[in-house]
Amino acid sequence: MSPTRLTDRRVLGALVALATAVAVAGCKKTENPPADTATPAVAPAPDTTKPAAAAAPAINDAQIAHIAVTANSVDSAAGMLAEKKGASKAVKDFGKTMVTDHSGVNKQAVALATKLNVTPEDNDTSKQLKSGGDANVAKLQGLTGKAFDKAYIDNEVAYHQAVLDALDKTLIPNAQNADLKALLEKVRPAVVAHLDMAKKLQSSQTT
Amino acid sequence: MLSQVRYAAIASVFALGGVAACTRPTPRAHTVTIKNFAFDPAELTIARGDTVVWSNTDIVPHSSTARNAAWDSNAIGANATWRDVPGKAPGRYEYYCVFHPTMKGTIVVR
Numbered sequence: 001m002s003p004t005r006l007t008d009r010r011v012l013g014a015l016v017a018l019a020t021a022v023a024v025a026g027c028k029k030t031e032n033p034p035a036d037t038a039t040p041a042v043a044p045a046p047d048t049t050k051p052a053a054a055a056a057p058a059i060n061d062a063q064i065a066h067i068a069v070t071a072n073s074v075d076s077a078a079g080m081l082a083e084k085k086g087a088s089k090a091v092k093d094f095g096k097t098m099v100t101d102h103s104g105v106n107k108q109a110v111a112l113a114t115k116l117n118v119t120p121e122d123n124d125t126s127k128q129l130k131s132g133g134d135a136n137v138a139k140l141q142g143l144t145g146k147a148f149d150k151a152y153i154d155n156e157v158a159y160h161q162a163v164l165d166a167l168d169k170t171l172i173p174n175a176q177n178a179d180l181k182a183l184l185e186k187v188r189p190a191v192v193a194h195l196d197m198a199k200k201l202q203s204s205q206t207t
Numbered sequence: 208m209l210s211q212v213r214y215a216a217i218a219s220v221f222a223l224g225g226v227a228a229c230t231r232p233t234p235r236a237h238t239v240t241i242k243n244f245a246f247d248p249a250e251l252t253i254a255r256g257d258t259v260v261w262s263n264t265d266i267v268p269h270s271s272t273a274r275n276a277a278w279d280s281n282a283i284g285a286n287a288t289w290r291d292v293p294g295k296a297p298g299r300y301e302y303y304c305v306f307h308p309t310m311k312g313t314i315v316v317r
Binding site: 097101104189190200 | 243244245265266267268285306307308309310
């Protein structure tokens with residue numbers, strides 16, 4: 001196996017781990033705040049003793065575009081449910097904002113893919129994100145009232161933390177096309193803001 | 208002599224008008240750029256009657272919503288602008304984005 005292929009496999013493995021962590025975050029019991037527990041699972045401490053050789057392109061732009069679109073769609077689906085089933089106005093409003101923002105980002109991602117004549121390419125990470133999102137929605141469907149709000153917000157904290165880590169460690173560094181990289185960099189502040197908002201809601205639920 | 212007095216009176220009226228015009232500056236237009244989920248500048252000082260344009264350079268909608276209900280832009284779309292004359296009375300006006308309440312700004316009207 002060539003060194004490049006080895007690197008590819010490692011980074012793809014990390015992405016799959018990310019998707020799995022996101023899926024698990026959506027399914028785990030909610031009594032433990034996921035903000036603390038999800039981060040280590042999603043983002044293992046980097047080995048600073050090794051050079052940053054993993055910065056070599058590991059996934060292609062078509063795959064990155066597909067991951068971005070899938071991540072947005074997954075959170076839109078959960079947001080739609082929160083808009084409908086959320087017990088508190090704050091959770092309903094947050095869900096509505098997630099739908100608006102992630103739909104808006106997806107519109108731009110699809111427009112960019114069309115402009116670049118790139119067909120987003122399905123991949124293992126996208127599949128894991130989708131199945132994790134579906135599992136989360138299925139779980140939320142069975143909850144009501146405060147239990148729904150808590151489970152939804154806990155997952156939103158873990159999910160946005162995982163997406164932020166993926167943007168910083170995998171998606172932005174590996175994007176080759178300048179427009180795609182610029183779009184991902186524009187998405188990043190949205191993810192940070194969503195994470196902050198979710199954390200604030202999470203702390204207001206526990207106090 | 209009489210015509211000289213008249214001339215002086217007319218000149219005085221014009222002079223007073225000029226002074227009045229100088230003490231009431233022309234309203235200015237200011238811009239608050241919405242970028243990376245923040246208002247820039249976060250605090251803006253304006254004169255009464257000045258216009259403020261909020262320019263959203265982000266890829267999602269935002270709003271400029273005064274906490275005291277003095278103004279509300281509703282959704283300002285991606286790459287869109289919204290203008291208002293928020294300085295109707297002197298004071299300090301706190302505002303935020305209704306969709307992303309972590310985004311906060313202030314307009315100070317002199």
